[in-house]
Amino acid sequence: MSFYKVLVIGEVGVGKTSLVNRIVYNSFSEKYKATIGCEFGLKIIEIKGESVRIQLWDLAGQDRLGGISKLYCRDANGALVVNDVTREKSLEQACLWKASVDENVCMEDGSPIPMVLCANKADLLTQESNITEESIHQFASSKKFVSGFLCSSKTGMNTNEALIKLVESIMQKSKKTDPLADDIRKSAARKLEPKNHQGDKKKGCC
Numbered sequence: 001m002s003f004y005k006v007l008v009i010g011e012v013g014v015g016k017t018s019l020v021n022r023i024v025y026n027s028f029s030e031k032y033k034a035t036i037g038c039e040f041g042l043k044i045i046e047i048k049g050e051s052v053r054i055q056l057w058d059l060a061g062q063d064r065l066g067g068i069s070k071l072y073c074r075d076a077n078g079a080l081v082v083n084d085v086t087r088e089k090s091l092e093q094a095c096l097w098k099a100s101v102d103e104n105v106c107m108e109d110g111s112p113i114p115m116v117l118c119a120n121k122a123d124l125l126t127q128e129s130n131i132t133e134e135s136i137h138q139f140a141s142s143k144k145f146v147s148g149f150l151c152s153s154k155t156g157m158n159t160n161e162a163l164i165k166l167v168e169s170i171m172q173k174s175k176k177t178d179p180l181a182d183d184i185r186k187s188a189a190r191k192l193e194p195k196n197h198q199g200d201k202k203k204g205c206c
């Protein structure tokens, strides 16, 4: 079983914790409780016949001001960059988060780690809005994200799709750049085996 570390990043209140809770527990709460430091979620998914263990690092949105910590980025295999479609400048801010990760971590060959844009809170879009699945997809490609999804942590729209797309890209890229790393990840995943949980979210600071 492979093991990947995925960062979940974006501005305060865009819905990062909600996205992780939707992915891990298939649940949603309207209540807002700011994340302090970092929380963790664990999700196992099956991709192309292979079980993949994904550790989601849900970072506090308020932390970008001082630059995303190198410590959080260390050994990250990919990131879900979340923005809130109801906020102006939210897409630009997502790009700043991406740039901040790019400054701190890269693949073995120096290329950027894969990141997927999650344009969240799609359930709040009005009929008049010009934000569409296509416009998000195009914006994401133009800014060098692997892909972009219009999604909703509230309804579950495209949340799993975004994660699967990211993990597929991580798998593809890591096999190309570092075939040995796959064995290391598999051995790391085996060490986590005894827990035997499908979903497990812990609070903590690293």
Ligand SMILES: Nc1nc2c(ncn2[C@@H]2O[C@H](COP(=O)(O)OP(=O)(O)OP(=O)(O)O)[C@@H](O)[C@H]2O)c(=O)[nH]1
Pocket (backbone or CB within 6 Å): 010, 011, 012, 013, 014, 015, 016, 017, 018, 019, 029, 030, 031, 032, 033, 034, 035, 036, 059, 060, 061, 062, 120, 121, 122, 123, 124, 151, 152, 153, 154, 155
């Ligand atoms: N309508 C709607 N509300 C959402 C959605 N996702 C999150 N919210 C709400 O937005 C608020 C903030 O969500 P969080 O998931 O805590 O945001 P966060 O990005 O983790 O915030 P920080 O931890 O402070 O960085 C909460 O009240 C959520 O219920 C969504 O897809 N649709």
Ligand SMILES: [Mg+2]
Pocket (backbone or CB within 6 Å): 016, 017, 018, 033, 034, 035, 058, 059, 060, 061
């Ligand atoms: Mg949070």
